[in-house]
Amino acid sequence: MADQHELTRRERVLDDLANRHLARIPAGLREFLVFGIKQAWACLFGALMLLAIIATAWWYPDDASLARNDLLVILAVLIQALMLIFRLETGRELWVIVLFHIVGTGMEIFKTSVGSWNYAEGGVLHIGAVPLFTGFMYAAVGSYIVRVYRLFDLRFSHYPPRWITAVIAAAIYINFFTHHFMVDVRLVLVLAVAVVFLRCSMHFHVHRLTLRMPVLLAFVLVAFFIWIAENIGTVTGAWLYPSQVDDWELVPVTKLVAWFLLMMISVVLVTFVYPPKPPDEVTSPDNLS
Template sequence: MHPRGLTPVEARIDRAARRLLDRSGQRRSEARRRWVEFLVFGAKQAWACVFGGALIVLILLSRLVYPADAPIARDDALTIAAVLVQVLMLAFRLESWREFRVILLFHVVGTVMELFKTDVGSWTYDGEGLLRIGGVPLFSGFMYAAIGSYLVRVHNLFDLRFAHYPRRWLTALVAGGIYVNFFSHHWLPDARWVLLALVVLLYARTVMHVRIHETVLQMPVLVAFGLVALFIWIAENVGTWAGAWRYPSQLDGWHLVGPEKFVSWYLLMLISVVLVTWVYRPRAP
Protein backbone atom coordinates (compact mmCIF):
# COMPACT_ATOMS: atom_id res chain seq x y z
CA MET A 1 0.00 0.00 0.00
CA HIS A 2 1.23 3.46 -0.88
CA PRO A 3 1.32 6.59 1.27
CA ARG A 4 -2.11 7.88 2.34
CA GLY A 5 -3.63 4.50 1.49
CA LEU A 6 -3.49 5.05 -2.28
CA THR A 7 -3.93 2.10 -4.59
CA PRO A 8 -1.14 1.57 -7.19
CA VAL A 9 -3.20 3.28 -9.91
CA GLU A 10 -4.03 6.21 -7.63
CA ALA A 11 -0.36 6.51 -6.66
CA ARG A 12 0.60 6.72 -10.35
CA ILE A 13 -2.09 9.36 -10.92
CA ASP A 14 -0.75 11.29 -7.94
CA ARG A 15 2.88 11.07 -9.13
CA ALA A 16 1.93 12.15 -12.66
CA ALA A 17 -0.05 15.08 -11.25
CA ARG A 18 2.88 16.13 -9.08
CA ARG A 19 5.31 15.98 -12.02
CA LEU A 20 2.93 18.04 -14.15
CA LEU A 21 2.45 20.61 -11.41
CA ASP A 22 6.17 20.79 -10.65
CA ARG A 23 6.91 21.53 -14.31
CA SER A 24 4.09 24.05 -14.32
CA GLY A 25 5.59 25.83 -11.33
CA GLN A 26 9.05 25.95 -12.89
CA ARG A 27 8.23 27.00 -16.44
CA ARG A 28 4.91 28.80 -16.42
CA SER A 29 3.21 31.74 -14.84
CA GLU A 30 1.46 31.52 -11.49
CA ALA A 31 -1.93 31.84 -13.20
CA ARG A 32 -1.11 28.94 -15.54
CA ARG A 33 0.06 26.80 -12.61
CA ARG A 34 -3.20 27.46 -10.79
CA TRP A 35 -5.08 26.44 -13.93
CA VAL A 36 -3.15 23.16 -14.09
CA GLU A 37 -3.90 22.50 -10.42
CA PHE A 38 -7.58 23.06 -11.16
CA LEU A 39 -7.43 20.47 -13.96
CA VAL A 40 -5.67 18.00 -11.66
CA PHE A 41 -8.34 18.62 -9.03
CA GLY A 42 -11.03 17.81 -11.60
CA ALA A 43 -9.21 14.67 -12.77
CA LYS A 44 -8.87 13.37 -9.22
CA GLN A 45 -12.53 14.10 -8.53
CA ALA A 46 -13.47 12.18 -11.67
CA TRP A 47 -11.39 9.22 -10.55
CA ALA A 48 -13.01 9.33 -7.11
CA CYS A 49 -16.41 9.02 -8.83
CA VAL A 50 -15.40 6.04 -11.00
CA PHE A 51 -17.53 3.49 -9.13
CA GLY A 52 -20.61 5.69 -8.96
CA GLY A 53 -20.10 6.82 -12.55
CA ALA A 54 -19.97 3.21 -13.72
CA LEU A 55 -23.27 2.50 -11.96
CA ILE A 56 -24.96 5.53 -13.54
CA VAL A 57 -23.76 4.43 -17.00
CA LEU A 58 -25.08 0.91 -16.39
CA ILE A 59 -28.46 2.21 -15.25
CA LEU A 60 -28.74 4.49 -18.29
CA LEU A 61 -27.75 1.69 -20.68
CA SER A 62 -30.31 -0.59 -19.08
CA ARG A 63 -32.98 1.99 -19.97
CA LEU A 64 -31.74 2.85 -23.46
CA VAL A 65 -30.46 -0.39 -24.98
CA TYR A 66 -31.36 -3.36 -22.78
CA PRO A 67 -33.84 -5.54 -24.72
CA ALA A 68 -37.24 -6.10 -23.15
CA ASP A 69 -37.22 -9.77 -24.17
CA ALA A 70 -33.76 -10.52 -22.76
CA PRO A 71 -33.49 -13.89 -20.96
CA ILE A 72 -32.16 -12.16 -17.84
CA ALA A 73 -34.31 -9.58 -16.05
CA ARG A 74 -32.94 -6.04 -16.23
CA ASP A 75 -32.51 -5.77 -12.45
CA ASP A 76 -30.59 -9.05 -12.38
CA ALA A 77 -28.38 -7.85 -15.24
CA LEU A 78 -27.67 -4.65 -13.30
CA THR A 79 -26.74 -6.64 -10.20
CA ILE A 80 -24.41 -8.95 -12.17
CA ALA A 81 -22.79 -5.97 -13.90
CA ALA A 82 -22.30 -4.14 -10.58
CA VAL A 83 -20.68 -7.22 -9.01
CA LEU A 84 -18.44 -7.56 -12.06
CA VAL A 85 -17.33 -3.92 -11.78
CA GLN A 86 -16.52 -4.48 -8.10
CA VAL A 87 -14.54 -7.66 -8.82
CA LEU A 88 -12.58 -6.01 -11.63
CA MET A 89 -11.68 -3.04 -9.45
CA LEU A 90 -10.28 -5.35 -6.79
CA ALA A 91 -8.59 -7.68 -9.29
CA PHE A 92 -6.80 -4.83 -11.08
CA ARG A 93 -5.98 -3.13 -7.78
CA LEU A 94 -8.07 -0.09 -8.63
CA GLU A 95 -9.52 -0.43 -5.15
CA SER A 96 -7.88 -1.60 -1.94
CA TRP A 97 -9.31 -4.19 0.42
CA ARG A 98 -9.45 -1.51 3.09
CA GLU A 99 -11.67 0.56 0.84
CA PHE A 100 -13.76 -2.52 0.10
CA ARG A 101 -14.49 -2.95 3.81
CA VAL A 102 -16.01 0.53 3.93
CA ILE A 103 -17.96 -0.07 0.72
CA LEU A 104 -19.34 -3.36 2.05
CA LEU A 105 -20.49 -1.60 5.21
CA PHE A 106 -22.33 1.00 3.10
CA HIS A 107 -23.89 -1.83 1.10
CA VAL A 108 -25.30 -3.50 4.23
CA VAL A 109 -26.56 -0.27 5.82
CA GLY A 110 -28.19 0.83 2.56
CA THR A 111 -29.83 -2.52 1.83
CA VAL A 112 -31.41 -2.65 5.30
CA MET A 113 -32.93 0.79 4.73
CA GLU A 114 -34.08 -0.20 1.23
CA LEU A 115 -35.93 -3.25 2.60
CA PHE A 116 -37.83 -1.10 5.08
CA LYS A 117 -38.54 1.83 2.77
CA THR A 118 -39.92 -0.32 -0.04
CA ASP A 119 -42.07 -2.23 2.44
CA VAL A 120 -43.75 0.98 3.64
CA GLY A 121 -44.10 2.28 0.07
CA SER A 122 -41.62 5.17 0.14
CA TRP A 123 -40.44 4.03 -3.31
CA THR A 124 -40.81 0.98 -5.51
CA TYR A 125 -38.82 -1.12 -7.97
CA ASP A 126 -40.85 -2.10 -10.99
CA GLY A 127 -38.54 -4.70 -12.46
CA GLU A 128 -38.52 -8.41 -11.90
CA GLY A 129 -35.75 -10.88 -11.29
CA LEU A 130 -34.28 -13.50 -9.03
CA LEU A 131 -31.43 -11.52 -7.46
CA ARG A 132 -33.50 -9.64 -4.92
CA ILE A 133 -34.61 -9.71 -1.32
CA GLY A 134 -38.35 -9.20 -1.16
CA GLY A 135 -39.06 -6.24 -3.43
CA VAL A 136 -35.49 -4.93 -3.37
CA PRO A 137 -33.07 -5.86 -6.19
CA LEU A 138 -29.56 -6.46 -4.90
CA PHE A 139 -28.07 -3.79 -7.16
CA SER A 140 -29.69 -1.12 -4.94
CA GLY A 141 -27.08 -1.68 -2.23
CA PHE A 142 -24.34 -0.78 -4.73
CA MET A 143 -25.78 2.73 -5.04
CA TYR A 144 -25.03 3.33 -1.36
CA ALA A 145 -21.66 1.62 -1.78
CA ALA A 146 -20.84 4.17 -4.51
CA ILE A 147 -21.15 6.96 -1.94
CA GLY A 148 -18.75 5.14 0.37
CA SER A 149 -16.35 4.56 -2.51
CA TYR A 150 -16.31 8.26 -3.38
CA LEU A 151 -15.74 9.41 0.21
CA VAL A 152 -12.87 6.98 0.76
CA ARG A 153 -11.21 7.95 -2.52
CA VAL A 154 -11.34 11.70 -1.95
CA HIS A 155 -10.01 11.14 1.58
CA ASN A 156 -6.91 9.45 0.15
CA LEU A 157 -6.43 11.35 -3.12
CA PHE A 158 -6.62 14.77 -1.49
CA ASP A 159 -5.01 13.89 1.85
CA LEU A 160 -8.02 15.35 3.65
CA ARG A 161 -7.42 17.01 7.02
CA PHE A 162 -9.97 18.61 9.34
CA ALA A 163 -9.70 21.59 11.65
CA HIS A 164 -11.98 21.55 14.70
CA TYR A 165 -13.44 18.14 13.91
CA PRO A 166 -16.07 17.26 16.56
CA ARG A 167 -15.64 14.27 18.86
CA ARG A 168 -16.37 11.10 16.95
CA TRP A 169 -18.71 9.72 19.60
CA LEU A 170 -20.89 12.82 19.21
CA THR A 171 -20.99 12.46 15.43
CA ALA A 172 -21.85 8.75 15.81
CA LEU A 173 -24.67 9.62 18.22
CA VAL A 174 -26.25 12.12 15.81
CA ALA A 175 -25.71 9.78 12.85
CA GLY A 176 -27.48 7.01 14.78
CA GLY A 177 -30.39 9.37 15.43
CA ILE A 178 -30.58 10.23 11.72
CA TYR A 179 -30.60 6.56 10.73
CA VAL A 180 -33.32 5.73 13.28
CA ASN A 181 -35.41 8.70 12.08
CA PHE A 182 -35.38 7.32 8.53
CA PHE A 183 -37.45 4.47 9.98
CA SER A 184 -39.31 6.00 12.93
CA HIS A 185 -40.78 9.05 11.15
CA HIS A 186 -43.40 6.75 9.63
CA TRP A 187 -44.98 6.41 13.10
CA LEU A 188 -43.45 9.19 15.21
CA PRO A 189 -42.98 12.91 14.53
CA ASP A 190 -40.33 13.56 11.91
CA ALA A 191 -37.20 14.88 13.64
CA ARG A 192 -35.21 15.66 10.50
CA TRP A 193 -35.14 19.42 11.09
CA VAL A 194 -33.97 18.95 14.68
CA LEU A 195 -31.31 16.53 13.45
CA LEU A 196 -30.29 18.96 10.71
CA ALA A 197 -29.84 21.66 13.35
CA LEU A 198 -27.65 19.29 15.38
CA VAL A 199 -25.51 18.58 12.32
CA VAL A 200 -25.04 22.32 11.77
CA LEU A 201 -24.09 22.83 15.43
CA LEU A 202 -21.66 19.91 15.36
CA TYR A 203 -19.81 20.98 12.23
CA ALA A 204 -20.21 24.76 12.38
CA ARG A 205 -16.48 25.26 13.08
CA THR A 206 -15.13 22.31 11.08
CA VAL A 207 -13.03 23.21 8.05
CA MET A 208 -11.78 20.62 5.55
CA HIS A 209 -8.26 21.06 4.13
CA VAL A 210 -7.95 19.63 0.61
CA ARG A 211 -4.40 19.21 -0.73
CA ILE A 212 -4.00 19.23 -4.51
CA HIS A 213 -0.21 19.62 -4.61
CA GLU A 214 1.27 22.88 -3.41
CA THR A 215 -2.19 24.35 -3.05
CA VAL A 216 -4.35 23.50 -0.04
CA LEU A 217 -7.99 24.46 -0.42
CA GLN A 218 -10.11 25.10 2.65
CA MET A 219 -13.84 24.47 2.70
CA PRO A 220 -16.38 24.35 5.53
CA VAL A 221 -17.51 20.76 5.96
CA LEU A 222 -21.15 21.85 5.91
CA VAL A 223 -20.61 23.22 2.38
CA ALA A 224 -18.91 19.97 1.33
CA PHE A 225 -21.92 17.99 2.63
CA GLY A 226 -24.21 20.17 0.54
CA LEU A 227 -22.19 19.76 -2.66
CA VAL A 228 -22.05 15.96 -2.38
CA ALA A 229 -25.77 15.83 -1.50
CA LEU A 230 -26.52 17.91 -4.62
CA PHE A 231 -24.68 15.47 -6.89
CA ILE A 232 -26.47 12.53 -5.24
CA TRP A 233 -29.79 14.28 -5.89
CA ILE A 234 -28.83 14.71 -9.56
CA ALA A 235 -27.86 11.02 -9.78
CA GLU A 236 -31.18 10.14 -8.13
CA ASN A 237 -33.04 11.99 -10.88
CA VAL A 238 -31.07 10.08 -13.50
CA GLY A 239 -31.91 6.78 -11.78
CA THR A 240 -35.64 7.50 -11.54
CA TRP A 241 -35.75 8.72 -15.15
CA ALA A 242 -34.13 5.44 -16.20
CA GLY A 243 -36.81 3.55 -14.27
CA ALA A 244 -34.41 1.91 -11.83
CA TRP A 245 -36.89 2.87 -9.10
CA ARG A 246 -39.78 5.29 -8.70
CA TYR A 247 -41.40 7.38 -6.01
CA PRO A 248 -45.19 7.23 -5.57
CA SER A 249 -45.61 10.67 -7.18
CA GLN A 250 -43.78 9.41 -10.31
CA LEU A 251 -45.97 6.39 -11.00
CA ASP A 252 -48.16 8.36 -13.43
CA GLY A 253 -45.21 9.98 -15.16
CA TRP A 254 -41.64 10.98 -14.42
CA HIS A 255 -40.76 14.37 -12.98
CA LEU A 256 -37.85 15.78 -11.04
CA VAL A 257 -37.43 14.46 -7.52
CA GLY A 258 -38.62 17.11 -5.08
CA PRO A 259 -36.06 19.34 -3.32
CA GLU A 260 -37.14 17.93 0.05
CA LYS A 261 -35.12 14.82 -0.81
CA PHE A 262 -32.02 17.02 -0.79
CA VAL A 263 -32.40 17.36 3.00
CA SER A 264 -32.54 13.58 3.33
CA TRP A 265 -29.35 13.21 1.31
CA TYR A 266 -27.71 15.97 3.33
CA LEU A 267 -28.46 14.08 6.54
CA LEU A 268 -27.27 10.86 4.94
CA MET A 269 -23.90 12.55 4.44
CA LEU A 270 -23.29 12.53 8.20
CA ILE A 271 -24.02 8.79 8.37
CA SER A 272 -21.64 8.30 5.45
CA VAL A 273 -18.85 10.36 7.01
CA VAL A 274 -19.20 8.55 10.36
CA LEU A 275 -18.89 5.18 8.61
CA VAL A 276 -15.72 6.33 6.84
CA THR A 277 -14.18 7.73 10.06
CA TRP A 278 -14.41 4.28 11.63
CA VAL A 279 -11.72 3.22 9.16
CA TYR A 280 -9.94 6.52 8.50
CA ARG A 281 -9.65 8.58 11.66
CA PRO A 282 -9.97 12.34 10.96
CA ARG A 283 -6.56 14.03 11.05
CA ALA A 284 -5.75 17.61 11.95
CA PRO A 285 -4.14 19.89 9.33
Protein backbone atom coordinates in the same frame (compact mmCIF):
# COMPACT_ATOMS: atom_id res chain seq x y z
CA MET B 1 0.60 15.60 -4.29
CA ALA B 2 -1.26 13.21 -2.01
CA ASP B 3 0.35 11.06 0.66
CA GLN B 4 2.08 8.31 -1.36
CA HIS B 5 1.52 5.77 1.42
CA GLU B 6 -2.25 6.11 1.07
CA LEU B 7 -2.37 5.81 -2.73
CA THR B 8 -2.89 2.60 -4.69
CA ARG B 9 -0.30 1.59 -7.26
CA ARG B 10 -2.39 2.99 -10.16
CA GLU B 11 -2.90 6.25 -8.29
CA ARG B 12 0.81 6.65 -7.68
CA VAL B 13 1.36 6.35 -11.43
CA LEU B 14 -1.26 9.04 -12.09
CA ASP B 15 0.29 11.21 -9.40
CA ASP B 16 3.74 10.88 -11.00
CA LEU B 17 2.31 11.75 -14.42
CA ALA B 18 0.64 14.85 -12.97
CA ASN B 19 3.93 15.98 -11.44
CA ARG B 20 5.80 15.36 -14.68
CA HIS B 21 3.43 16.81 -17.28
CA LEU B 22 1.58 19.57 -15.45
CA ALA B 23 4.60 21.36 -14.06
CA ARG B 24 4.66 23.98 -16.86
CA ILE B 25 0.95 24.79 -16.68
CA PRO B 26 0.03 28.00 -14.83
CA ALA B 27 -0.53 27.26 -11.14
CA GLY B 28 -4.22 28.14 -11.00
CA LEU B 29 -5.11 26.08 -14.08
CA ARG B 30 -2.96 23.20 -12.84
CA GLU B 31 -4.79 23.04 -9.52
CA PHE B 32 -8.17 23.21 -11.30
CA LEU B 33 -7.27 20.35 -13.65
CA VAL B 34 -5.89 18.13 -10.90
CA PHE B 35 -8.96 18.81 -8.76
CA GLY B 36 -11.23 17.70 -11.61
CA ILE B 37 -9.15 14.61 -12.35
CA LYS B 38 -9.11 13.53 -8.71
CA GLN B 39 -12.86 14.08 -8.34
CA ALA B 40 -13.54 12.05 -11.49
CA TRP B 41 -11.27 9.27 -10.23
CA ALA B 42 -13.00 9.27 -6.84
CA CYS B 43 -16.39 8.97 -8.57
CA LEU B 44 -15.29 5.98 -10.65
CA PHE B 45 -17.44 3.35 -8.92
CA GLY B 46 -20.55 5.55 -8.87
CA ALA B 47 -20.01 6.74 -12.46
CA LEU B 48 -19.73 3.17 -13.74
CA MET B 49 -22.87 2.18 -11.84
CA LEU B 50 -24.77 5.16 -13.26
CA LEU B 51 -23.49 4.33 -16.75
CA ALA B 52 -24.75 0.75 -16.35
CA ILE B 53 -28.19 2.01 -15.27
CA ILE B 54 -28.40 4.39 -18.24
CA ALA B 55 -27.09 1.86 -20.77
CA THR B 56 -29.49 -0.88 -19.69
CA ALA B 57 -32.40 1.59 -19.84
CA TRP B 58 -31.58 2.66 -23.38
CA TRP B 59 -30.36 -0.52 -25.04
CA TYR B 60 -31.32 -3.57 -23.01
CA PRO B 61 -34.41 -5.31 -24.47
CA ASP B 62 -37.48 -5.52 -22.23
CA ASP B 63 -38.12 -9.13 -23.26
CA ALA B 64 -34.61 -10.40 -22.55
CA SER B 65 -34.43 -13.72 -20.72
CA LEU B 66 -32.19 -12.14 -18.06
CA ALA B 67 -34.11 -9.42 -16.20
CA ARG B 68 -32.60 -5.93 -16.23
CA ASN B 69 -32.46 -5.90 -12.41
CA ASP B 70 -30.42 -9.11 -12.39
CA LEU B 71 -28.11 -7.79 -15.11
CA LEU B 72 -27.47 -4.68 -13.00
CA VAL B 73 -26.57 -6.88 -10.02
CA ILE B 74 -24.11 -8.85 -12.17
CA LEU B 75 -22.60 -5.67 -13.58
CA ALA B 76 -22.29 -4.16 -10.09
CA VAL B 77 -20.46 -7.23 -8.79
CA LEU B 78 -18.22 -7.21 -11.87
CA ILE B 79 -17.35 -3.52 -11.39
CA GLN B 80 -16.51 -4.11 -7.73
CA ALA B 81 -14.44 -7.20 -8.53
CA LEU B 82 -12.47 -5.42 -11.26
CA MET B 83 -11.73 -2.47 -8.99
CA LEU B 84 -10.21 -4.87 -6.48
CA ILE B 85 -8.40 -7.00 -9.06
CA PHE B 86 -6.79 -3.94 -10.65
CA ARG B 87 -6.16 -2.45 -7.19
CA LEU B 88 -8.24 0.64 -7.79
CA GLU B 89 -9.52 0.21 -4.23
CA THR B 90 -7.75 -1.03 -1.14
CA GLY B 91 -8.89 -3.87 1.08
CA ARG B 92 -9.34 -1.34 3.86
CA GLU B 93 -11.86 0.52 1.74
CA LEU B 94 -13.71 -2.68 0.87
CA TRP B 95 -14.80 -3.08 4.50
CA VAL B 96 -16.31 0.41 4.43
CA ILE B 97 -18.08 -0.32 1.15
CA VAL B 98 -19.51 -3.59 2.49
CA LEU B 99 -20.81 -1.73 5.54
CA PHE B 100 -22.46 0.89 3.30
CA HIS B 101 -24.00 -1.97 1.31
CA ILE B 102 -25.51 -3.56 4.43
CA VAL B 103 -26.76 -0.27 5.91
CA GLY B 104 -28.25 0.82 2.58
CA THR B 105 -29.93 -2.50 1.78
CA GLY B 106 -31.52 -2.62 5.24
CA MET B 107 -33.06 0.80 4.71
CA GLU B 108 -34.18 -0.10 1.19
CA ILE B 109 -36.05 -3.19 2.38
CA PHE B 110 -37.98 -1.12 4.89
CA LYS B 111 -38.61 1.87 2.62
CA THR B 112 -40.01 -0.21 -0.22
CA SER B 113 -42.24 -2.11 2.21
CA VAL B 114 -43.91 1.15 3.29
CA GLY B 115 -44.20 2.47 -0.26
CA SER B 116 -41.62 5.28 -0.15
CA TRP B 117 -40.40 4.23 -3.60
CA ASN B 118 -40.65 1.23 -5.89
CA TYR B 119 -38.35 -0.74 -8.16
CA ALA B 120 -39.21 -2.28 -11.49
CA GLU B 121 -40.38 -5.85 -11.17
CA GLY B 122 -38.50 -8.82 -12.50
CA GLY B 123 -35.49 -10.91 -11.73
CA VAL B 124 -34.52 -13.31 -8.99
CA LEU B 125 -31.61 -11.47 -7.36
CA HIS B 126 -33.57 -9.49 -4.83
CA ILE B 127 -34.65 -9.40 -1.20
CA GLY B 128 -38.37 -8.74 -1.02
CA ALA B 129 -39.03 -5.89 -3.45
CA VAL B 130 -35.41 -4.70 -3.39
CA PRO B 131 -33.08 -5.71 -6.25
CA LEU B 132 -29.62 -6.44 -4.92
CA PHE B 133 -27.98 -3.80 -7.12
CA THR B 134 -29.44 -1.11 -4.85
CA GLY B 135 -26.93 -1.83 -2.11
CA PHE B 136 -24.16 -1.04 -4.60
CA MET B 137 -25.58 2.46 -5.07
CA TYR B 138 -25.02 3.15 -1.38
CA ALA B 139 -21.63 1.45 -1.71
CA ALA B 140 -20.85 3.95 -4.48
CA VAL B 141 -21.29 6.79 -1.97
CA GLY B 142 -18.97 5.02 0.44
CA SER B 143 -16.44 4.38 -2.32
CA TYR B 144 -16.45 8.06 -3.27
CA ILE B 145 -15.91 9.27 0.28
CA VAL B 146 -13.03 6.92 1.11
CA ARG B 147 -11.33 7.63 -2.22
CA VAL B 148 -11.67 11.38 -1.74
CA TYR B 149 -10.22 10.96 1.73
CA ARG B 150 -7.10 9.37 0.24
CA LEU B 151 -6.74 11.35 -2.97
CA PHE B 152 -7.06 14.75 -1.30
CA ASP B 153 -5.33 13.74 1.96
CA LEU B 154 -8.28 15.17 3.90
CA ARG B 155 -7.56 16.86 7.23
CA PHE B 156 -10.03 18.50 9.60
CA SER B 157 -9.82 21.42 11.97
CA HIS B 158 -12.21 21.60 14.93
CA TYR B 159 -13.58 18.13 14.18
CA PRO B 160 -16.16 17.26 16.86
CA PRO B 161 -15.70 14.23 19.14
CA ARG B 162 -16.47 11.10 17.15
CA TRP B 163 -18.80 9.71 19.80
CA ILE B 164 -21.05 12.75 19.39
CA THR B 165 -21.11 12.34 15.61
CA ALA B 166 -21.85 8.62 16.04
CA VAL B 167 -24.83 9.36 18.30
CA ILE B 168 -26.27 11.84 15.80
CA ALA B 169 -25.66 9.44 12.88
CA ALA B 170 -27.44 6.64 14.75
CA ALA B 171 -30.38 8.96 15.47
CA ILE B 172 -30.55 9.92 11.78
CA TYR B 173 -30.60 6.28 10.68
CA ILE B 174 -33.28 5.40 13.22
CA ASN B 175 -35.38 8.39 12.14
CA PHE B 176 -35.34 7.15 8.55
CA PHE B 177 -37.46 4.27 9.89
CA THR B 178 -39.43 5.74 12.77
CA HIS B 179 -40.72 8.88 11.03
CA HIS B 180 -43.31 6.67 9.34
CA PHE B 181 -44.88 5.94 12.74
CA MET B 182 -43.72 8.77 15.01
CA VAL B 183 -42.86 12.44 14.80
CA ASP B 184 -40.33 13.19 12.06
CA VAL B 185 -37.37 14.92 13.70
CA ARG B 186 -35.17 15.28 10.63
CA LEU B 187 -35.10 19.08 10.87
CA VAL B 188 -33.98 18.78 14.48
CA LEU B 189 -31.26 16.40 13.30
CA VAL B 190 -30.21 18.83 10.56
CA LEU B 191 -29.88 21.50 13.24
CA ALA B 192 -27.84 19.12 15.40
CA VAL B 193 -25.47 18.41 12.50
CA ALA B 194 -25.16 22.15 11.80
CA VAL B 195 -24.34 22.96 15.42
CA VAL B 196 -21.82 20.15 15.84
CA PHE B 197 -19.98 20.87 12.58
CA LEU B 198 -20.37 24.65 12.53
CA ARG B 199 -16.68 25.31 13.27
CA CYS B 200 -15.32 22.29 11.43
CA SER B 201 -13.37 22.86 8.22
CA MET B 202 -12.03 20.34 5.74
CA HIS B 203 -8.51 20.87 4.40
CA PHE B 204 -7.91 19.15 1.07
CA HIS B 205 -4.65 18.90 -0.85
CA VAL B 206 -5.13 19.31 -4.60
CA HIS B 207 -1.68 19.30 -6.26
CA ARG B 208 0.62 21.83 -4.63
CA LEU B 209 -2.06 23.84 -2.93
CA THR B 210 -4.07 22.96 0.16
CA LEU B 211 -7.51 24.55 0.30
CA ARG B 212 -10.12 24.76 3.03
CA MET B 213 -13.89 24.34 2.95
CA PRO B 214 -16.52 24.25 5.69
CA VAL B 215 -17.59 20.64 6.19
CA LEU B 216 -21.25 21.66 6.13
CA LEU B 217 -20.79 23.10 2.64
CA ALA B 218 -19.16 19.84 1.53
CA PHE B 219 -22.19 17.92 2.87
CA VAL B 220 -24.55 20.14 0.86
CA LEU B 221 -22.53 19.89 -2.36
CA VAL B 222 -22.26 16.09 -2.26
CA ALA B 223 -25.97 15.82 -1.37
CA PHE B 224 -26.78 17.97 -4.43
CA PHE B 225 -24.81 15.73 -6.79
CA ILE B 226 -26.42 12.61 -5.30
CA TRP B 227 -29.80 14.26 -5.96
CA ILE B 228 -28.79 14.76 -9.61
CA ALA B 229 -27.77 11.10 -9.86
CA GLU B 230 -31.07 10.12 -8.25
CA ASN B 231 -32.97 12.02 -10.93
CA ILE B 232 -31.02 10.14 -13.59
CA GLY B 233 -31.86 6.85 -11.89
CA THR B 234 -35.57 7.60 -11.80
CA VAL B 235 -35.79 8.93 -15.35
CA THR B 236 -34.29 5.61 -16.55
CA GLY B 237 -36.96 3.73 -14.58
CA ALA B 238 -34.53 1.92 -12.28
CA TRP B 239 -36.78 3.03 -9.43
CA LEU B 240 -39.65 5.51 -9.05
CA TYR B 241 -41.26 7.56 -6.34
CA PRO B 242 -45.07 7.40 -6.08
CA SER B 243 -45.40 10.86 -7.67
CA GLN B 244 -43.45 9.65 -10.74
CA VAL B 245 -45.44 6.52 -11.55
CA ASP B 246 -47.96 8.14 -13.93
CA ASP B 247 -45.75 10.91 -15.27
CA TRP B 248 -42.07 11.43 -14.48
CA GLU B 249 -41.10 14.61 -12.65
CA LEU B 250 -38.04 15.85 -10.82
CA VAL B 251 -37.30 14.25 -7.49
CA PRO B 252 -38.53 16.78 -4.90
CA VAL B 253 -35.83 19.20 -3.82
CA THR B 254 -36.79 18.36 -0.23
CA LYS B 255 -34.95 15.06 -0.76
CA LEU B 256 -31.77 17.09 -0.40
CA VAL B 257 -32.44 17.08 3.34
CA ALA B 258 -32.40 13.28 3.37
CA TRP B 259 -29.18 13.16 1.36
CA PHE B 260 -27.61 15.80 3.61
CA LEU B 261 -28.37 13.58 6.59
CA LEU B 262 -27.08 10.55 4.73
CA MET B 263 -23.79 12.40 4.31
CA MET B 264 -23.55 12.60 8.10
CA ILE B 265 -23.98 8.83 8.37
CA SER B 266 -21.49 8.28 5.55
CA VAL B 267 -18.78 10.48 7.04
CA VAL B 268 -19.16 8.87 10.47
CA LEU B 269 -18.76 5.38 8.97
CA VAL B 270 -15.62 6.44 7.11
CA THR B 271 -14.05 8.18 10.12
CA PHE B 272 -14.05 4.92 12.04
CA VAL B 273 -11.73 3.53 9.35
CA TYR B 274 -9.86 6.75 8.62
CA PRO B 275 -9.83 8.71 11.90
CA PRO B 276 -9.94 12.49 11.26
CA LYS B 277 -6.48 14.02 11.26
CA PRO B 278 -5.67 17.65 12.12
CA PRO B 279 -4.32 19.77 9.27
CA ASP B 280 -0.65 20.25 8.57
CA GLU B 281 0.65 23.67 7.70
CA VAL B 282 -1.52 24.93 4.87
CA THR B 283 0.27 25.66 1.61
CA SER B 284 0.01 29.31 0.65
CA PRO B 285 -0.68 30.28 -3.00
CA ASP B 286 2.51 32.36 -2.78
CA ASN B 287 4.48 29.13 -2.44
CA LEU B 288 3.20 27.71 -5.70
CA SER B 289 5.68 27.45 -8.55
